[in-house]
Amino acid sequence: MEFETLHTTRSVQLLRSFWNVQKNVMRIIQRTAADNGLSVPQYTILTAMILHKELTQKNLGEKTFFAKSTLSQSVDALVREGLLHRQPVEDNRREIQLSITEKGKKLLKTIHEQEDGIHMAFGEAVQDLEDDQFHNLLKTHLHIAQHLEEKE
């Protein structure tokens, strides 16, 4: 039980630690997205698409965890804005292949460079980190993320 309490305490500390970063990330992303006429899911979808090149809507859902109705509506809006390309999958009339357009890439690049955006903020924070501190952080995050993924 001593053991239990110890770990519970550490898990609470860890959760709070993530939360303190996370709430700031959300605050800044929400503002950045809104400033550029996007909702948070829309912005997230764009960043996922630039990373993965091509995804079906289903795969996009697995990566982002948004409800499929949210995805459907967000994707639809992005396509209407010409930021996303949507084309049927060969030999499959149910799934839909998504990819980012040039206009989408350009918008993300602009956002990326914005003074008060999340990238600039992280860029400053990251400058103070030692190389091994940085790599340990990524490694530990990966470990934790993998653990959380397993939960359903």
Add this chain to the structure above:
Amino acid sequence: MEFETLHTTRSVQLLRSFWNVQKNVMRIIQRTAADNGLSVPQYTILTAMILHKELTQKNLGEKTFFAKSTLSQSVDALVREGLLHRQPVEDNRREIQLSITEKGKKLLKTIHEQEDGIHMAFGEAVQDLEDDQFHNLLKTHLHIAQHLEEKE
């Protein structure tokens, strides 16, 4: 410019790294909150209140970054459920002092112990971490969070 690109790249890596944890945290918290009849802000408010004992609604806003209309409504619902105590501040008829009730504490304790909840998940992930790995993580998070806080 070489320099710039390097840091930009690291900041993107870092952002993705946080996002991969964050999206899982949100997914699990959303489910846990819903299972216990709470919205995400409501759950977040309870956890903030258990940490800070007493807060005015204004202070709560500074800690959580929720819109004040969201706070007002969430707090109201929590008070109606008997999870939060709301009393006027002495010598100030504008501000309102908030504190968590016994019922609120009890609910959080229950949630805390739930099998598929965020605490248990973090508890498992944290077991594999070395002491110094854990402390370095907290330290680095703190550094990053402080940096982000400065952005407005």
Add this chain to the structure above:
DNA sequence: TATGAATTGTTCTAAAATGAACAGTTAATA
């Protein structure tokens, strides 16, 4: 291959979250 089950995405309705206008209170300063 025919039939029922599972999958993928959309639509509609309801809930959650926000911004803006507002009311009441306190603070600043003339």
Add this chain to the structure above:
DNA sequence: TATTAACTGTTCATTTTAGAACAATTCATA
């Protein structure tokens, strides 16, 4: 002290997000 400005919280209208029912397609297997 009177008057204006700033602050704290609420309310209302709107936008955003999610859940549930649905349509269309594909898969499993009899």
